[in-house]
Amino acid sequence: MIGKTRRAGENAEFEAFAHARGQHLFRTALLLCGDWHLAEDLTQTTLAKLYAAWPKVRRADSQEAYARGVLVRTYLSHRRLRRSGERPAFGDLPEPPGSTAPAAGDPALRVTLLAALAELPRRDRAVLVLRYWEDRSVEETAAELGISPGAVRSQALRALGRLRGVLGPQAAEQLTVS
Structure with missing residues (x-):
């Protein structure tokens, strides 16, 4: 019992x-x-x-x-199995029930940033999301990804460079990373 x-x-x-x-x-x-x-x-x-x-x-x-x-x-x-080449057109679908409003800020920049993030490799995206969007420390990010803090720093630097390249010069100027 x-x-x-x-x-x-x-x-x-x-x-x-x-x-x-x-x-x-x-x-x-x-x-x-x-x-x-x-x-x-x-x-x-x-x-x-x-x-x-x-x-x-x-x-x-x-x-x-x-x-x-x-x-x-x-x-x-x-690893997602691709049984079909079809992809849904998310831009035409309504928001799912119970979805929350987007965070404050420039909505156009947010959409551009999300699209640019989607073009990055998985590991780069994970480092950037954890480190900057989730506001985790280098040590927390390293622990969650199972890599060293130095690897987080160097990978974040390279990933930010790739992100800026995808965004283009005007959108990249609007981003600030502290």
């Missing part, structure tokens, strides 16, 4: 965590992949992995950082 009670408590803990952090995980996944449906899949896969490892996750120093690390690794290892 004690084992069942403890497991029910763990389930309740996981459900509370999933409800509290699920939207944030989805937003990060969307920034990483640029595809609403794939972001949903990545979030669900991440939550399933977290549920399976919940006894370990609940003992982590930061459950949020653990979850974000699982999400980034899931994204980086994801």
